[in-house]
Amino acid sequence: MEPDLFTAAAEDRQEKDPASSPLAVRMRPRTLDEVVGQGHLLKPGSPLRRLVGEGSGGPAGPSSVILWGPPGIGKTTLAYVVSQATNKRFVELSAITAGVKEVRAVIDGARRASGGYGKETVLFLDEIHRFSKAQQDSLLPAVENRWVTLIAATTENPYFSIISPLLSRSLLLTLQALTDEDLRGLLHRALTDERGLGGAVTLPADAEAHLLRIAGGDARRALTALEAGAGSAIAKGEAEITLETLEESVDRAAVKYDRDGDQHYDVASALIKSIRGSDVDATLHYLARMIEAGEDPRFIARRLMISASEDIGLADPTALQTAVAGAQAVALIGFPEARITLSQVAIALALAPKSNAAYLAIDAALADVRAGLAGPVPPHLRDGHYKGAEKLGHAQGYLYPHDLPGGIAAQRYAPEAVHGKQYYAPTRYGAEARYADVVERVRSRLRGDQEG
Incomplete structure (x- = not known):
């Protein structure tokens, strides 16, 4: 797809008057050394540097590269830098709006440019995971014959979203999320660089x-x-x-929230206590404050998993499953979409029946162990799978529960020091009410009570 007259005019205007371009365009890196973050991909001798011809031997490796990572971390920028460093035409397509027809037009244009005036082409295909299998198949001839240098970007796991033939012919590079330090360096460069704001204004710490x-x-x-x-x-x-x-400029109020200070822990604490108190609206308020302040979504997801066991437990055994599934989804998709997943989990936990019985049970058992109430394991429970165990009386007299009516054997399991201790005290809330009935019957049978 050749540039149209309007695109050419816009590029000419930007070249003559760079200030007319958006700041993000003006600050676009011109070399790999200006790329922010991704240090693991930019080391001397790395595949990416070899791709642009740095190091001995010139350009080498596959003519197809897949960039995998979250939005806004420089996938388009890297593709542009590669085209600039190798003096190739740069053509960009989005899999959201383009189809096979557009891809073929770009490939035909690349072949004409290569044959007509020896100019090779970098085709940057954004969101390639949105292409169907057939659409991805259409790229294979161009990759195999090196008609274009294909650089494809995806936010989804390429092993699930990209066809094997294309994946096997590509260099897969995993990009990492930009840190605050990475962005801070970028902002300082934009403030001082002549391509950017050229020192016209400063940015105080609170605004930064x-x-x-x-x-x-x-x-x-x-x-x-x-x-x-x-x-x-x-x-x-x-x-x-x-x-x-x-x-005023970005229409976003500054949230009073320090990710490394008291507010970080205060708001996180308020979130969990609101869930514990079943106040779904307060829960969503504190969740929104954490999201708006830029809290790590993985931190929020971990707190929700803890709450699922500490505050809900067996009152709703599915709460932990929901929280774990949410944490896995958050790790895969990231912000901004992860806000929806976090909301779903937080609402489910806030409205679930509550029980801290599991939390109290393990802490009570730990307290006894730490106090020295351990004692030897009863002989009939010890391992009997070795020579000499019988002479020691180990595993002798053990009753196999599966052989007995009801699957419960009236025998002692706990050491003498804690025999008769009852750590688990189930509530009558939600699903735990059923566990409360079960545990009483089981304890009675274990004691050998006839009525059990």
């Missing part, structure tokens, strides 16, 4: 912290918000982007 939170690890979002704040500050004649100006 707010900007990092609303960016959510997305470099493009960070630069867009910085540009909006800088524009407002300059229009007001101010030399710095104050927190108030930034809030």
Whole structure:
């Protein structure tokens, strides 16, 4: 797909007047050394550096690269840098809007450019996981014949979303989420670099912290918000982007929440206590504060898993399954979509029947063990699968429950020191009411009571 007249005109205008371009475009890295984050992919001699011809031997390796990682971390940027470093045409398609027809047009254009004036092409295909198997198949001839250098981006696991023939012919690079330190370096560069704001304004610490939170690890979002704040500050004649100006510019209030301080633990504590108290609306409020402040979704998911056992337990045995499934989903999809998963889990936990019996039971048992109430294991429960065990009386007289009516044997299991102790005290809430009835019957049978 050749650039149209409007695209060519826009590119010419940006070249003559760079300031007309968005800040995120002006600050786009020109070399791999300017790329933010992804240090594991940018080491000397790495496959990515060899792809652009750095090191001995020039360009090497496959002509297809798959970039896997969350949104906003530089997949498009890396593709652009590769095209610039190798002096190739850069053509971008999105699998959301493009189909086989568009892909074939790009491939035909690449072949003409290569044969006509020796210019090779980098085809960047965003969200390749949205292509069907047949659509992905259409890329294979171009990859195998090296008609284009294909750089495909996906936010989903490529082993599940990309066909094996294409995957086997590609270099798979896993990109990592950008850290606050990565984004901080990018912001400082944009503030001072002549391509960016050229020192026109400064960014105080509180405004920077707010900007990092609303960016959510997305470099493009960070630069867009910085540009909006800088524009407002300059229009007001101010030399710095104050927190108030930034809030007005991006229409996002700064959440008072320090991920490394007291507020981090206070809000997390309020979230769990609201779940424990079954106040679903307060639960959602504190969850929203954590999300808006840029809290790590994995931290939230871990707290919810703990609550599922500590505060709900056997009153709803499915609560832990829900929390674990939610944590797995959050790890796979990340923000912003993970907010929906976290909301679903938090609502389910807040509305579930509550029981801390499992929590109290293990702590009571631990307290006795720590107090020295352990004692030897009763002989009939000891291992009898070795020579000489019988002479020691180990495993002798053990009653096999499966051979008895009801599957319960009236025999002693606990050591003498804690015999008769009852650690588990089930509630009558939710599903645990059934466990309460069961445990009384079982304890009675274990004691040998006739009525059990």
